[in-house]
Amino acid sequence: MALVVEKFGGTSVADAAHIKAVADHVVRRHNHGDQVVLVVSAMGSETDDLLRLASDLSDNPPARELDMLITGGERKACALMAMAISALGVTAESFTGSQAGFLTDDTHTNAKILEITPERITDAVAAGIVPVVGGSQGASPQRNVTFLGRGGSDTTAVALAHAIGADYCELYTDVPGVFSADPRIVDKARLMATVSFDELLEMTASGCPKPAMRAVELARSHNVELHVRSAFTWMPGTTVTREETMERAIISAVTHDTSEAKMTVSGVADKPGVAGQLFRALANADINVDMIVQNVSAQGVTDISFTVPIDQLATALDIATGMQTDLGATSVSGDDGIARVNLIGAGMRTNPGVAAQMFETLAAAGINIEMISTSAIRISCVIRADDTERAVNVLHDAFELDQPRDQRS
């Protein structure tokens, strides 16, 4: 008998039939003796539909009101789910984030959890009731409704699992688990039975869409056992573990991301403070800068390249262009035709051969590398967006990611 938090994403509660399928699963599990706590996202495209309504009414809706509006999606889904479970003879009760005890800060549309007082949830579980909690929501100290942001239901589930001392947390999505590459573009992509927190973090930070990175970070820091599963196949999926890094390089996956653009500020003086000045200005405008590369200095001047989300490129260009004289830069340019491919795995820093093999593989396929950055468990290359699919496939082949780790050459 286990105490389990199960989170169901939007596609797994998209309509009455899907909600019933989830309810059926929950009731079986409950009758099997497990104690189940559910966290649900908004149904299908509900959040987008609500945002469309908001944009019909205002070019710049107040964040507080957006939160009141959007959290209604999860609230609706959790009430419906509680009805569906009750209809199968197991008592279920829905809870808003506030009712479930989620106290957050007041950063509307992207609130952070401050504290959870889950007494209503633990009381319900003790009474044999299945609590169904609205995901991605809470209440601020000012008693306003807050939204944790897109993908926040994963965070709700992990935080709740920690708060109630659940044995583990299952994140049910529309994919069967974590793959060695995007199965939509790599035929041989392999479903990974296990992945480490660090690897999964790097994967979600570099293009792997599920689960939400923030939830993985939270699970990692609170040591919450995480399972990524499909609400369509109900197969075991991927277990996220706290596995030790091996001495030998073990490549887990290749991910890709086409949501970013590249910016280059050229010919700036290679002296302290210049980069700080630039990135402070971008940070003040909430530009989400990623992957920064500063090229080798030649004659005391240097080029700084970095990536930003495509939809922030125009703003970032405006800011950098406005600072061009201050920075002493010769030019500022942007490029939204790029993609990033990332190789994820343990032990890469101490195995330089991995990076070399990655660059050789891309070169052999005639794919030019425009930027490189590495972490302890990731190597990222910026390439032309048109080359993405080919790059992911040749890398997946080169590192034999379709084979279980112990069967690679």
Added chain:
Amino acid sequence: MALVVEKFGGTSVADAAHIKAVADHVVRRHNHGDQVVLVVSAMGSETDDLLRLASDLSDNPPARELDMLITGGERKACALMAMAISALGVTAESFTGSQAGFLTDDTHTNAKILEITPERITDAVAAGIVPVVGGSQGASPQRNVTFLGRGGSDTTAVALAHAIGADYCELYTDVPGVFSADPRIVDKARLMATVSFDELLEMTASGCPKPAMRAVELARSHNVELHVRSAFTWMPGTTVTREETMERAIISAVTHDTSEAKMTVSGVADKPGVAGQLFRALANADINVDMIVQNVSAQGVTDISFTVPIDQLATALDIATGMQTDLGATSVSGDDGIARVNLIGAGMRTNPGVAAQMFETLAAAGINIEMISTSAIRISCVIRADDTERAVNVLHDAFELDQPRDQRS
């Protein structure tokens, strides 16, 4: 400068265009110096849509979950309205019933207001903010979300107007005010500039759909000045007053109701306790019995006739039939082909000529009267449903309701 609570019904917030029109009205009023507090219903058919979803998932959804689900409709509408007002440059903030301080009992789907602590609303008003409150909702002492029932937004508005000491309360609907008869079936129906609480109560109790009777009762007992207006024409509408009853009979309106069925329990012993036994059993099953008539006793037996909502007829027949032996009744019958026409006005009890004229008018039109009941300010006749439209028209003509009161013969 007035402090006003304005309630907008579902059709007046049915889509973005309507919400914008309401926002425009509110902003004009705010800029004119009035302090406006809004109460909004769910958009258009939202409540029905949510109920349909619920019925897809459960034949008998738990009332607690229905409330969590349905109140989401008003919550969505109030967030969108706050955005629309803010987009026009006036700060607005949405509040759920719970946030607005509505404490209710725990009768889910039909909760009663216990207490209002409207500090967040009065604070917002003092800060120059337009509060937009979700109608028909609150929180129970157990901190569960509760729904006040269909039409509950009128109740929310009146109760809030009383709690914050508003100068008056305006109920905006899709009709221009209170009419002397249903304008859809009586061409000459007259928009009434004023109506008394008592008259309006009798009208809403006997087929006049707006405003909700419960809200009128509340306004009457707390002496809240009530205006019934249209969110489509923005004309002055009808003011509900505490007018004194005149000595002379003043007929206000003729209303009709085709939502009820007639039941007759025949041949029961004319002795104490029989009616009590019957109506206690019906009340225990939550059958909403209206208009009870017991015919004159003949040879110690009597017939009891009464009306019930059409959708409760089958249940009521089952119960009465099951008691037939106990009651000593010779038969139990139901008839769902009836309608009720009602003449509303002050001073009718002391003016017996009014009842006579009503019966004569119907008789002259060849319309048979099956049941009669009267109150101090109402005379109701049950007739065949097919005769409804004709009955309402001949009565409207006979009492010259198309004329202002002081110009009738």
